[in-house]
Amino acid sequence: MGLSTFEGGIHPPEHKELAEHSAIVEAKAPSRAIIPLSQHIGAPCESIVEIGKEVKKGEVVGNPGGFVSAPVHSSVSGKVIAIGDFPASNGRMVPSVVIENDSKEEWAPLKDDPDYMSRNADELREMIKNAGIVGLGGATFPSHVKLSPPKEKPIDAVIINGAECEPYLTADHRLMVESPKEVVEGLKIVMKVLGVKKGYIGIESNKPDAARIMSEAVAGESNIEVHVLQVKYPQGAEKMLIKSILDREVPAGGLPMDIGVVVHNVGTALAIYEACRFGKPIIERIVTVTGKGIKEPKNLKVRIGTPVSQLIEEAGGFIDDGPVKVIIGGPMMGFAQYSLDVPVTKGTSGVIAMTSDEYEPTEKFGPCIRCGRCIDICPMGLMPSMLSLFSEKGFYEDCKEYNLFDCFECGSCTYVCPSKRPIVQFVRLAKSMVKP
Amino acid sequence: MVAKKKEHELIVSVSPHVKSDVTTSGIMWTVNIALLPAFIFSVYFFGPRALIVTSLCIVTALLSEWGFQKFTDKDTTITDGSAVLTGLLLGLNLPATVPFYIPVIGTISAIVITKQLFGGLGYNIFNPALIGRAFVLITWPRAMTTWMKPDAAFTSFDAVSAATPLGILKEEGLAKLLVEFGDKVNLYTELFLGHRAGSLGETSVLALLIGACYLLYKRYITWHIPLSFIGTVAVIAWIFGGEGWFNGDPLIHILSGGLILGAFFMATDYVTAPSVRKGQIVFGVGCGLITMLIRLKGGYPEGVMFAILLMNCFTPMIDRNMRSSVFGARKQVKEEAK
Incomplete structure (x- = not known):
């Protein structure tokens, strides 16, 4: 039997070799932490501090603005010195709290609980919610929402996503290699909260060491399976991962919970364990700092709020003075940055500095020659060529005929297009012009 | 005050930040290369006329595309290989003995009328080279159906006319075809190698398959x-x-x-x-x-x-009626059918 996979997908050059063997090291705490009040999908937080207030490490600085939201915490101990709009990695200005680090590293009181597994589902869910945990793979959907399925949608399987299909990124890889037990514990907590009997861990076959170590970690657990997946982008997209492992398809416009599945990233699983075991909120995460423009590619454990410029320094700085493209996230879906002052947030999985021989220079795009490559590889089975043609001509309503809103903007079509058409951007334009 | 640190030049663009190295012009030139064996065979079988006819088509294709784009104030695209491909394909679709104005006029109708007037590469409804051929076939039916025997020595412009195998099959039947070529095995071999009357590039199945295999291998x-x-x-x-x-x-x-x-x-x-x-x-x-x-x-x-x-x-x-099947809709369709 071949490796589990889905239909379509692409094989961009991986470049994981740059950082996959460097062990996670702790980055210096920032002298000033910029904590955006919106680091997740859903309602932004409301600040509960004012300028001049002393805060401790792990103290809440923003309360959730609704159910689909997650609190944010201070990643350092010190004094609030500014509250206002600051540039964030998505290119927008986001209300943020700036905290000057007093370097005392004083923690807010945490609820240490070695016996966390004896707590009931509601208590565990509450701890996860209070720890501000969101999808750390990059989607940043608040985790407690995924753990609160409505009664009419019974869940029967939990998948931990260790595919890490974006090129360059190795944070999840290192995390599985270095903290396998904690990831499995996190999975068991999720299974307990949802009352699920079956757990899966999906890992792409380009991480054989991670697959081996995770298999050893689940050796005693008869209800947890490690699935090795074909290396293919976007294998780590929720819908693709579920198709690969369980051969179930999330219906168009639906959610994984509609077919009884909940997916969490490995980083999220670890954070869930730490939240339940130690009461620790998300104040740090693993970030891969890599790319050919970086002197010493690394996997760093970084405080939320650390400016990107500091991470680049910790990784030896840029290789030369030439122009670089600095991307936050992966090269397929990440954002190019115009300032290095933006802070690391909960969703920052990587910082990639690309030199001119890695990134595609911006060029004029040509007409669609209808070669059908995008149709062949679209993981959602769409016709990206038609979407781009309609959108280019302003026929946004017609895009709906071609399932516009099923596109999750993985960028595979834009990767393969021989005419270098910005298909994803045409799709985004159309989505912004019509209602679903 | 601290001296301001030199700002690093940052490139900003939209995702995805990596792209495959396949390009439209790369594909077009590759198809041109894949047609080279057939082109070389055509010159070998039909002599210098083959070279001249095909060259005329390619040169006319480039000139008419360049001229049209100049005239309509558009960026020229003659280096993308698609005009060369149209010229080459049309040339390979003509008989060796055509008067030299036929390739020129055929190519102009292919490039200007069929391709550029519809909006250029990507917007044409019909295959340009084939419209070019249809145009000259209907306009000069006799010249376009006069074929020569593929034995011309390379230095000779003399042509002995002959019928194509399909022409013989249609007019005189299989028996006559076998008389011409000896037995069936001989017939198949000659057809496969391309030693027969016909359009310049169509005769040698061997040469065409070499190019076709290359394109299949490249997944073009x-x-x-x-x-x-x-x-x-x-x-x-x-x-x-x-x-x-x-x-x-x-x-x-x-x-x-x-x-x-x-x-x-x-x-x-x-x-x-x-x-x-x-x-x-x-x-x-x-x-x-x-x-x-x-x-x-x-x-x-x-x-x-x-x-x-x-x-x-x-x-x-x-394309409108046979769309790709959308993820998540496939299984539901099956269930509804039950």
Whole structure:
């Protein structure tokens, strides 16, 4: 039997070799932490501090603005010195709290609980919610929402996503290699909260060491399976991962919970364990700092709020003075940055500095020659060529005929297009012009 | 005050930040290269006339594309290889003996009328080279159906006229064809190697397959159109091509005429063929049916050109009605059917 996979997908050059063997090291705490009040999908937080207030490490600085939201915490101990709009990695200005680090590293009181597994589902869910945990793979959907399925949608399987299909990124890889037990514990907590009997861990076959170590970690657990997946982008997209492992398809416009599945990233699983075991909120995460423009590619454990410029320094700085493209996230879906002052947030999985021989220079795009490559590889089975043609001509309503809103903007079509058409951007334009 | 640190130049653009190295012009030039064996064979078999006819087509293609784009104030695209490809394909679709104004006028109608007036690369409805050929075939039917024997010495401009195998098959029947070529094995061999009368580039199946295999290997074309096209021709030839039913000779029909050239290099044209794979199979089958309808019942001995052009008309309809199946909708459809 071949490796589990889905239909379509692409094989961009991986470049994981740059950082996959460097062990996670702790980055210096920032002298000033910029904590955006919106680091997740859903309602932004409301600040509960004012300028001049002393805060401790792990103290809440923003309360959730609704159910689909997650609190944010201070990643350092010190004094609030500014509250206002600051540039964030998505290119927008986001209300943020700036905290000057007093370097005392004083923690807010945490609820240490070695016996966390004896707590009931509601208590565990509450701890996860209070720890501000969101999808750390990059989607940043608040985790407690995924753990609160409505009664009419019974869940029967939990998948931990260790595919890490974006090129360059190795944070999840290192995390599985270095903290396998904690990831499995996190999975068991999720299974307990949802009352699920079956757990899966999906890992792409380009991480054989991670697959081996995770298999050893689940050796005693008869209800947890490690699935090795074909290396293919976007294998780590929720819908693709579920198709690969369980051969179930999330219906168009639906959610994984509609077919009884909940997916969490490995980083999220670890954070869930730490939240339940130690009461620790998300104040740090693993970030891969890599790319050919970086002197010493690394996997760093970084405080939320650390400016990107500091991470680049910790990784030896840029290789030369030439122009670089600095991307936050992966090269397929990440954002190019115009300032290095933006802070690391909960969703920052990587910082990639690309030199001119890695990134595609911006060029004029040509007409669609209808070669059908995008149709062949679209993981959602769409016709990206038609979407781009309609959108280019302003026929946004017609895009709906071609399932516009099923596109999750993985960028595979834009990767393969021989005419270098910005298909994803045409799709985004159309989505912004019509209602679903 | 601290000295301001030198700002690093940052490149900002939209995702994805990596792209495959396949480009439109790369594809076009590769198809040109894949046609080189057929071109070289044509010069070998038909002598300097082959070289001149094809060169005229390519030069005219470049000049007319450049001229039109100059005239309409557009950026020139003559380096992308698509104009060269149209010229080359049209040249390979002409007989060696045509007067030299025919390749020129055919190419102009291909580039200017069929390609540029419809909006240029990507917007044409019909295969430009085939429209060019249809145009000159209808305008100068005699010149376009006068074929020469493929034995011209390279230095000789003299031509001995001869009929194409499909022409003989249509007018005089299989028996006469076997007399011409000896026995069946000899006939197949000569057809495969290309030692027969016909359009410049269509005769050598061997040379065409070398190029086609290269394109298949590069995945610039897939099996869908060629296989369904040739398969349909074979089945129809077997059922209706002989005396009585199920008695025809599919191999003769596959190896002669412009089928191999058409199926691998012209019906697979991205712009004018459906882009969804299952639609391509419908397209290929349609091409095969029309080809055999013309070959067996029509006024012309060969029908590949008209078959592809007619199916080009159906391409938008096929693409609209045979869409890709959307993820998440597939299983539901099955359940509804139950």
